[in-house]
Amino acid sequence: MDDLLAAPAETAGGLAVHGARAVDGSTPASTRQALVDADVPGRLAAQNPPLWDLRTAAGRPGSGAGLLPRLAELAAELADLDHVVLLGTGGSPLASQALARTTGHPLTVLDTTDPGRVRATLEDRLTRTVVVLIGSAEVTPEVDSIRRAYRRAFLDAGLSEAEAGRHLVVVTEPGSPLAAATAEWSAITVPADAPVGGRSSALSTYGLVPCALAGVPVADLLDQADAFAASLPRPQDNPALALGAALAAAATSGRDTVALVGDGTGVEGLGDWVEHLLAGSTGKDGQGVLPVVVESPDGPGLTGPDVLTVSYGGALAAGAVPVGGVTPDVAVNGPLGAHFLAWEYAAAVAATVLGVDPSDRPDTAESARHTEAILADPPPVPTPSSTTGVIEVYAPSGTPDDLPDALRHLLAGLGDHGYLAVTAYLDPHAEAAAARLRPLLAALTRRPVTFGWGPRYLHSTGQYHKGGPQVGSFLQITGTVKVDLPVPGKPYTFGELQAAQAAGDRRALAGRGRPMLHLHLTERSAGLTRLIDAVGSLRA
Incomplete structure (x- = not known):
């Protein structure tokens, strides 16, 4: 160092x-010099469309400064609502979460469909909660289902439609799908100037509004970005x-x-x-x-x-x-x-x-389409290929029945150029121990191992899994839901939605011929303990 x-x-x-x-100097020819010769720095800074989508201009410093007085007014108006819950998918919530954690301000990001986590958040300081919905191009299943649950919870708590609307802030473009979906609420709306891809929205209205409501000094953030922007x-x-x-x-x-x-x-x-x-x-x-x-x-x-x-x-x-x-x-x-x-x-x-378009996400919607099809026409419940205590193993033919041997079989397929993606459709708080699998498996394989909570990862690494180099192997973990939660206005529950999202992603990966081992925990806590022990036993 x-x-x-x-x-x-x-x-x-x-x-x-x-x-x-x-x-850069370790390669035969300088990538940086080639970029300079092609005037990429100037073109990027000017948002030349072939390089950087013009829509990200709203995420550039300067545009946010005019928003600051409105944010200050909004924060003062909602000062009694000190539990800020952010609903959204993709880069905006992750940027807001990083900012809140770095500055030490509380912000709850709810981007899961796990019924246990949704219920726990709904029951947390409901009358002091302000829900921030962000989005433009689409209303994802998780955002739609959770905003329905919050509206029902506010009304069940005795709030009128107008009172419930005060607990909701919508950040979107006028006429967007999200605006249409929340039209029945008397919500507070903060218009976004232009559609900004989630990956480039950290400094936009989408990223700033929830942080300002959480008490983060967003003016400092914009000053920092503005001081840096001159170098671009x-x-x-x-x-x-x-x-x-x-x-x-x-x-x-x-x-x-x-x-x-x-x-x-x-x-x-x-x-x-x-x-x-x-x-x-x-x-x-x-x-x-x-x-x-x-x-x-x-x-x-x-x-x-x-x-x-x-x-x-x-x-x-x-x-x-x-x-x-x-x-x-x-x-x-x-x-x-x-x-x-x-x-x-x-x-x-x-x-x-x-040679790819940074603003394009051609593969993120595929799992969602499979999810919709599964919810509309649920397939027969599959039979596990084997069961080890509280863990059901679903594996392709030719995979050993024993759990440790099934894991060994999956890991052996990584070779010298593959990677392993561990995806967990569980409660990221109550079942946080699932994240321990990443370092354990990385130490075993000495190959890249990623970990993602479903369905969050579908909007990030999920694009890479399906559109990037097809060298990944996948370990998906799901769990039985003991106490489910209905999605208001829909013919399914949160547990059924979560299971359909996991199944939809399995279909998308199977269509690409990727190796997949699906483990279902019939008892979540005991199953995670058994699985972690099984991975540990592979060292022998």
Whole structure:
């Protein structure tokens, strides 16, 4: 790490990128120089449509400044509603969550259809809750079902239609599907200037409104981004260009996995947002950068022959070694507002080099279509290929029946170039132990292993799984719902929706011929304990 920090860094607006020039210089030809020769920095900064969708202009610093007085008024008007619940999918909620965590302000992001988690959130300070709905192009099943549940809960609590409307803030464009879906509420509406892709909306109305209501000083965020923005058109002294060129140079020379790890210097939760950004921007047309969020500096998966290790954080003092015994290839440090802008720009640069459109999401809707079909016409309940205690195993023919052997069979198929995606359709709070599987499996396989909560990941790494290089293997975990919750106005429950979303994703992956092992926990807590023990036994 000392050598990394001793080398010249690229800095602007308080953000520094260390190591990027060395990564670019390790390839036969400079990716960065090719980008400069093609005037990519200037074209990106100007939002040239072939490189960066014009719709992201609303997410650029400057546009948010005019919103600040309205946000201050809204926060004052709703000051008695101190439990802010954000409903949305994709990059906007993840950016808001990172900002709230970094600044220490409470914000509840509800992007799951797990009935236990939905019920627990509905029962938490209901009369003091303000629900923020964000979106434009589509109303996802999770947002639609949860907003229905909240409306019913407010009315059942004795609130009138007008009183319930005060508890709902909708951030969308006039005439959007979300505006139409919430028309029956007397909701507070904050219009968004233009449709902004979720991956590029951290600094837009979509990202700022929930954070302002949670008490986050969003003016500081915009100031940070504004101070950084002046560097974007420059061919030199442009940290975002340096970062994007390093990501692209690594990807095109065999290191197409990016291991992301926080360095402990004051930026919390950014990795989840960067994972969404990189996977969704680059994972299509058989191309892509696979992001892997590593839990801690000593977590497995930070190194490997096809891995670019990137640490991130706030202030980083010269001589500091914040990432344990692993020296990252690239270190990115600075204020969060600059981080958001730098990573959005860098992802667009990487996508440009890979030859894909960073704003396109051609594969994210496929699982949703399968989900709708399953809800409309439920298939017969399948028979497990084997059962181990409280774990039902659903595996393709030729897979061993024993649970540890079935796991070994899946892992053996990774080879030297594959990755494993663990996806859990469970309660991310009550069953948080499921996330322990990622480091355990990464240590076993020494291959990239990602972990995602369903259905959240469908809008991020789900795009990469289906549109990126087809080398992934999948371990899906579902669980029996003991106490279900109806979706008001729909002929199904949250548990049925959650199960259909998991099944829909399995169909989408099966259509691509990807290896899949589905484990169903008939008792969730006991099943997770048994599964973790089974993975641990594979070391023997």
